Amino acid sequence: MDADVIVVGAGPVGLLLAAELRLAGAEPLVLERLTEPSPLRRSRGIGPLAAEALRRRGLGERLTEHQPERGAQKAREHGSAKDHFAWIHKIDPQLQEEPDRRGVLIWQPDLEAVLGEHAAGLGVAVRRRHTVTGLSPGEDGATVTAGTPTGARRLRAAYVVGCDGGRSTVRKLAGFAFPGTPPLMTARQAHAEVADPGALPPPGRLPGGMLLHGPGGIGTFDFADAHERHEGPVTAEELRASVRRVAGVDVTFTRMDDALRFTDQARQAATYRLGRVLLAGDAAHVHSPNGGQGLNLGLMDAVNLGWKLAAEVRGTAPDGLLDTYTAERHPAGEAVLRNTRAQSALMLPGPHTDALRDIVADLMDIPDVNRYFGRLLSGLGTRYAFPYATPEAHPLTGAHCPDVTLSVAARPGREVPLSRLTTGGRPVLFAPAGGPAVAAAAGWRPGVEVVEVTAVDHPALGGALVRPDGAVAWACAPGEPPGTALLEAALRTWFGSPSSARISRQH
Ligand SMILES: Cc1cc2nc3c(=O)[nH]c(=O)nc-3n(C[C@H](O)[C@H](O)[C@H](O)COP(=O)(O)OP(=O)(O)OC[C@H]3O[C@@H](n4cnc5c(N)ncnc54)[C@H](O)[C@@H]3O)c2cc1C
Structure with a gap:
């Protein structure tokens, strides 16, 4: 074996997955076809769940370095500081249920640099100029063929994960079904100066689609050539022709x-796992970037999969753990496909859509509806269905834990954010000091970090078991004596039996 896990693709999802695998004690090897990271500014930010996931690994400060200037730039380019659904800019951050749980604005190349340094700091090996062209999965592992400057190489690992983007070679070679809907539109954007900006109509909806422009940038959502197949870089002539179709004017x-x-x-992908091959990020799901949700989704795939796959290769995973990856992440992806399809429908040209947009815009003035749209795009409404979660389970079971502040019993007078306890990637149980939850989890130490607390600054939480990916596996309300049956079920489901002490840390 050349590694426990071969990760194909050193985009943001592959880099984070490799770091998570390493943190959980597995040996990943990342193969990437590009010589250098891509400078393309695709994503301009990540959603709140992904931002919290990265804060849990100590990357918070690096993420927010450029936040104020990026916020001003986005507001300028979008003509609004509010978030949008189908370019209806009405989602008000201040109206949301948890206004402090926000995404971070960071251009994708800057994010990839942060993740690259994080992975390198953990000792992750990334081999560039390795283009995967072949895959032979078997019973006990998979062999990958990669084209390199010195010829083809064969590399073997227990598992292979395709993090190789929307056109994933791994997905195709392994035979994953990839059902869905063809495009309604082709969008183009560029940083560009227009010689005759006065010739352009104001930004907005037009008979051929949507035109966006401002100082230094122009973009089209073009419904007239959606079925044309375009390859290669966008030329000035292609963008010019699209502006002509959408806006009816010629620009230089x-x-x-x-x-x-x-x-x-x-x-x-119909499933995210076929035997020894798995998919994460754009390799598993593609959709329009409207609402900026792709990376939130992909990075959450990575943190969901990392600790589970590491437990599997180390032989410590409880039965069925790896299959919970598809069970949890497929519905999250499905929800994003649904809302991005709805956004495309709301962007179709024509008077019928104009009327529908007016109605949706009016509805968004209702605070509950505004929150509904905010929840859709942020992913904060994501709830995993855990098999042991009875109707009596705490309502946050299956949600992602916010970065609560804990009053830690062992450090009187000091308040500690949860994110400071999770940098090593271990699951954390925080629970009332000296209480039954702490006693019930004793057998799972030190694999589970147990933190006795005297207070939690969250109105609904007195204690919680937080998985490495931030999901709340169990919780109790403040002031309520916690029952331990569900907690023990959660500990067994995710981390196996206590006697095996199977999740001790390796790093
Ligand atoms: C215009 C635009 C704006 C966007 N804005 C946002 C936004 O604001 N917020 C957001 O969350 N998302 C946004 N997205 C989506 C986001 O960019 C993607 O979801 C994200 O890049 C997915 O990351 P990934 O790591 O899965 O794939 P990628 O970033 O595509 O990385 C895949 C990597 O695999 C490598 N690779 C591919 N094939 C092979 C092979 N055969 N062998 C070896 N290596 C290979 C590639 O070179 C690449 O480095 C936007 C997308 C676009 C196009």
Whole structure:
């Protein structure tokens, strides 16, 4: 074996997955076809769940370095500081249920640099100029063939994970079904200077689609050529032709760079695992970038999969643990495909859609509806269905834990954010000091970090068992004596039997 897990693709999802595997005691090897990280500014930010996941690994400060200037830039380019659904900018951050749980604005190349350094700091090996072209999965592992400058190489691991983007080679070679819907539109955007900006109509909806422009940038959502197949870089002529179709005017670019093309085709792998091969990130799901949800989804795939796959290769995983990856993440992806399809429908040209947009815009003025849209796009409504969670389980079971502040019994007078206790990647149980939950978890120490607390600054939480991916596996309300049956069921489901002490840390 060359590694426990071969991760194909050193994009943001592959880098985070490799780091999570390493933190949980597995040996990943990342194969990437590019010589250097891509400079393309695709994503301009990540959602709240992904931001919290990265804070849990101590990356918070690096993420927020450029936040104020990026916020001002986005507001300028979008013409609004509010978030949008189908470019209806009405989602008010202040109206949301948990306004402090927000995403972070960081351009994708900057994010990849942060994740690359994080992975390197953990000792993750990334082999660039390795283009995966072949895959032979078997009973006890999989062999990958990669083209390199010195010829083809064969590498073997117990598992292979395709984090190789929307056109995933791994997905195709392994035979994953990828059902979904074809594109309604092709979108193009570029940093560009237009010689004759006065010729352009104001940004917004037009008979051919949608035109966006402002100082230094232009973009189209073009419904007229969605079924044309475009390959290669976007040329000035292609963008010019799209502006003509959408807005009916001819423009000349005096400068154009960072041009991107994307569609709103929406497809999702039917399962995220076929034996020894798994998928994560865009390799598992593609959809339009409207609402900026792709990375939130992909990075949460990575943190969900990392600790489970590491337990599997180390032989410590309880039965069925790895299959909970598809069970939990497929519905999360499905929800994003659904809302991005709805956004595409709301962007179709024509008077019928104009009328529908007016109605949706009016509805968004109702605070509960505004929160509904906010929840959709942030992913904060994600709830995993855990098999042991009875109707009596705490309502936050299966949700992702916010970064609560804990008053730790062993350090009187000091308040500790949960994210400071999770940098090593272990699950954490915080629970009332000296109480039954602490006693019940004793057999799972030190694999589970047990923190006795005197207070939690959250109105609904007195204690919680938080998995390495931030999911609340069990919780109790403040002031309520916690029953331990559900807690023990949660500990067994995720971490096996206490006697095996099977999740001791290796790093
Ligand atoms: C215009 C635009 C704007 C967006 N804005 C946002 C946003 O604001 N917020 C958000 O959350 N998301 C956004 N997204 C989506 C986001 O960019 C993607 O979801 C994200 O890049 C997915 O990351 P990934 O690691 O899964 O795949 P990728 O970033 O595509 O990385 C895949 C990696 O695999 C490598 N690779 C591919 N094939 C092979 C092979 N055969 N062998 C070896 N290596 C291979 C590639 O070179 C690449 O490095 C946007 C997308 C676009 C197009």
